[in-house]
Amino acid sequence: MKPELKVDFAGVPLKNPLVTASGTYNPEASGQFYDPSILGAVTLKGVSAEAWQGNPTPRIAETYGGMLNSVGLQNPGAAEYLAHEIPYMEQFDTKVIVNLAGHSIEEYERVTEMLCGADRIDMFELNISCPNVKEGGMTFGTDARMAEQVVKAVKRITDKPLIVKLSPNVTDITEIARAAVAGGADALSLINTLLGMRIDIRRRQPILARSVGGFSGPAVKPVAVRMVWQVSHAVDVPVLGMGGVSTGEDVVEMIMAGATAVALGTVCLTDPQAPVRILGELEETLNRLGIRDVNEIRGCV
Amino acid sequence: MFYGKARLIRQRKLADGIFEMILDLPEIAQTAVPGQFVDLYTEDPSLLLPRPISICDTDPEKGTVRLIYAVVGKGTDHFSRLADGSMIRVSGPLGNGYPLEEADSPFVTEIYVVGGGLGVPPMLFLAKELYKRYPDKPIRIFNGFRSTPWIEADFEPYGEVFSASDDGASGFMGNVIDAMEYRQVMAKDMDHEGVLYSCGPVPMLKALQNWQTRYEMHSFFSLEARMGCGYGACAGCPVRLRVPGADGDGERLASVCKDGPVFNGEEVIFA
Numbered sequence: 103m104k105p106e107l108k109v110d111f112a113g114v115p116l117k118n119p120l121v122t123a124s125g126t127y128n129p130e131a132s133g134q135f136y137d138p139s140i141l142g143a144v145t146l147k148g149v150s151a152e153a154w155q156g157n158p159t160p161r162i163a164e165t166y167g168g169m170l171n172s173v174g175l176q177n178p179g180a181a182e183y184l185a186h187e188i189p190y191m192e193q194f195d196t197k198v199i200v201n202l203a204g205h206s207i208e209e210y211e212r213v214t215e216m217l218c219g220a221d222r223i224d225m226f227e228l229n230i231s232c233p234n235v236k237e238g239g240m241t242f243g244t245d246a247r248m249a250e251q252v253v254k255a256v257k258r259i260t261d262k263p264l265i266v267k268l269s270p271n272v273t274d275i276t277e278i279a280r281a282a283v284a285g286g287a288d289a290l291s292l293i294n295t296l297l298g299m300r301i302d303i304r305r306r307q308p309i310l311a312r313s314v315g316g317f318s319g320p321a322v323k324p325v326a327v328r329m330v331w332q333v334s335h336a337v338d339v340p341v342l343g344m345g346g347v348s349t350g351e352d353v354v355e356m357i358m359a360g361a362t363a364v365a366l367g368t369v370c371l372t373d374p375q376a377p378v379r380i381l382g383e384l385e386e387t388l389n390r391l392g393i394r395d396v397n398e399i400r401g402c403v
Numbered sequence: 404m405f406y407g408k409a410r411l412i413r414q415r416k417l418a419d420g421i422f423e424m425i426l427d428l429p430e431i432a433q434t435a436v437p438g439q440f441v442d443l444y445t446e447d448p449s450l451l452l453p454r455p456i457s458i459c460d461t462d463p464e465k466g467t468v469r470l471i472y473a474v475v476g477k478g479t480d481h482f483s484r485l486a487d488g489s490m491i492r493v494s495g496p497l498g499n500g501y502p503l504e505e506a507d508s509p510f511v512t513e514i515y516v517v518g519g520g521l522g523v524p525p526m527l528f529l530a531k532e533l534y535k536r537y538p539d540k541p542i543r544i545f546n547g548f549r550s551t552p553w554i555e556a557d558f559e560p561y562g563e564v565f566s567a568s569d570d571g572a573s574g575f576m577g578n579v580i581d582a583m584e585y586r587q588v589m590a591k592d593m594d595h596e597g598v599l600y601s602c603g604p605v606p607m608l609k610a611l612q613n614w615q616t617r618y619e620m621h622s623f624f625s626l627e628a629r630m631g632c633g634y635g636a637c638a639g640c641p642v643r644l645r646v647p648g649a650d651g652d653g654e655r656l657a658s659v660c661k662d663g664p665v666f667n668g669e670e671v672i673f674a
């Protein structure tokens with residue numbers, strides 16, 4: 103028997119809890135490997151009001167059980183999204199989450215204003231946790247007062263459900279989580295990448311041009327599970343859990359920790375058909391554990 | 404797009420640190436075009452990212468793909484130890500490939516195929532397809548090696564082959580640019596148009612970019628980049644391209660893995 107996979111995520115019905123993580127899904131590129139309509143939702147790469155060039159290269163480094171990236175939110179800007187990425191999603195039967203980037207409250211406001219009229223966008227995800235941009239990004243995600251302010255400002259502009267994406271690079275993630283909810287967040291997503299570094303021992307230089315970058319992949323999963331568990335117990339809004347999820351069992355683990363939906367990031371880069379495989383594994387795992395409905399196990403730990 | 408396990412039919416060592424693989428990959432053998440690449444994956448948790456390797460040749464009838472690669476690090480070392488019959492996770496064909504049709508114009512009377520080092524193998528597939536399509540146009544093939552060439556005779560059916568090596572171990576002593584200059588001087592036949600296709604190390608491509616501006620020549624370069632996904636999802640592999648404009652040149656970013664790896668040589672901005 104097929105287990106029930108439907109979940110309600112901050113008022114948005116998802117056919118299953120699987121979502122792609124921002125920055126690891128591109129509609130056209132990923133479409134070469136699987137049909138996004140199998141997923142509960144997809145999250146588009148972080149977008150800012152104007153185009154951003156991102157960081158110098160190399161932007162990618164490999165590490166045991168994961169990778170570092172310092173892409174730096176390279177994106178073509180909101181106008182380009184409205185002309186291409188968003189209309190392209192019309193053909194697919196899946197919810198669309200758009201990840202928003204900015205350097206200042208004004209920039210977050212502007213990108214929200216530009217995109218909030220697009221009907222194809224079901225939810226926004228406010229990225230206040232990118233470790234790869236100098237100002238903005240993570241500075242909002244590591245300061246509770248600023249986090250609350252930026253969430254409030256964006257909530258004033260849009261009625262669409264707002265997910266706030268949290269940084270793991272803090273001492274107490276529940277403090278930022280509470281601030282985001284106080285600002286009006288409808289949901290929280292976590293974790294963004296952990297700040298990391300790798301060195302080329304022959305050249306005696308960092309591998310990444312920007313020296314440091316965001317660490318993601320299976321190695322970060324225990325940190326992510328711990329934080330999802332802490333946050334989902336600290337606030338009342340639903341959580342989109344992510345960080346190292348690579349198998350159906352990992353999805354179940356995240357849901358047991360308290361996540362309503364679960365995002366797949368790095369695994370989509372290292373196994374381009376991962377969403378198809380993990381959806382199958384999720385059903386198989388639930389059956390094996392005798393769980394008829396994913397909603398039964400949420401936050402059971 | 405193929406994604407799955409492929410059988411390694413045969414692996415052999417061509418020279419010190421240079422290996423050739425023949426993979427059973429009918430889907431890729433039948434659809435790939437020259438200049439495209441495949442991604443090879445390991446199942447080792449310390450090597451999660453795919454390794455891009457250019458398609459050196461295909462045999463659509465046998466359904467096989469030939470790759471030639473150098474051992475430069477952990478991933479390629481891992482592949483070099485795989486025994487015949489092993490299964491490897493592969494995706495491809497990836498990337499855009501060379502625009503063969505650029506040689507269509509009747510004004511194009513010569514085609515240049517220029518490879519350097521590990522940029523030589525993909526030029527074989529290219530030379531073969533160019534020859535099939537333009538049997539009457541002279542194809543001039545310049546291959547640069549550090550020392551003794553580990554692939555050469557394969558090219559002979561498709562054009563006039565000039566090899567250069569840094570140490571003069573074989574062919575012309577010097578780099579491919581020197582060899583090309585030498586050949587130009589000998590021929591003195593530069594008053595018609597040519598198309599140049601190339602793949603090789605950045606210093607070579609930079610020199611070619613300089614060189615081509617002196618001749619009436621369109622060029623297409625295949626680039627390398629550190630990659631994450633290899634298929635256009637992660638924005639890990641950008642290249643800066645020149646966009647000519649009325650008030651000076653602008654710039655745009657493209658991804659090497661999906662928009663490339665082949666770009667118009669005049670547009671590439673080398674860091």
Ligand SMILES: Cc1cc2nc3c(=O)[nH]c(=O)nc-3n(C[C@H](O)[C@H](O)[C@H](O)COP(=O)(O)OP(=O)(O)OC[C@H]3O[C@@H](n4cnc5c(N)ncnc54)[C@H](O)[C@@H]3O)c2cc1C
Nearest residue numbers: 454455456457471472473475476477478479521627628629
């Ligand atoms: C489009 C394309 C086609 C290529 N075709 C060939 C080919 O036909 N034959 C061949 O020998 N090599 C080719 N290369 C280079 C080849 O991908 C690298 O040598 C290989 O990835 C090195 O892996 P490693 O684990 O041995 O090295 P490591 O240095 O241990 O690798 C660490 C990381 O850096 C990346 N990396 C290291 N060197 C390079 C490089 N030069 N280019 C891109 N990524 C690199 C690896 O993929 C890996 O993610 C190609 C590269 C690209 C981008």
Ligand SMILES: Cc1cc2nc3c(=O)[nH]c(=O)nc-3n(C[C@H](O)[C@H](O)[C@H](O)COP(=O)(O)O)c2cc1C
Nearest residue numbers: 123124125148171229293294318319345346367368
């Ligand atoms: C290449 C890459 C690009 C990313 N880009 C973004 C982004 O634009 N916005 C964002 O909020 N998170 C971004 N992330 C973070 C992921 O969405 C995710 O939070 C993180 O990688 C942890 O999940 P994972 O271990 O499954 O990858 C990016 C991650 C990677 C690897």
Ligand code: FES
Nearest residue numbers: 631632633638660
């Ligand atoms: S390597 Fe991911 S976009 Fe090119």
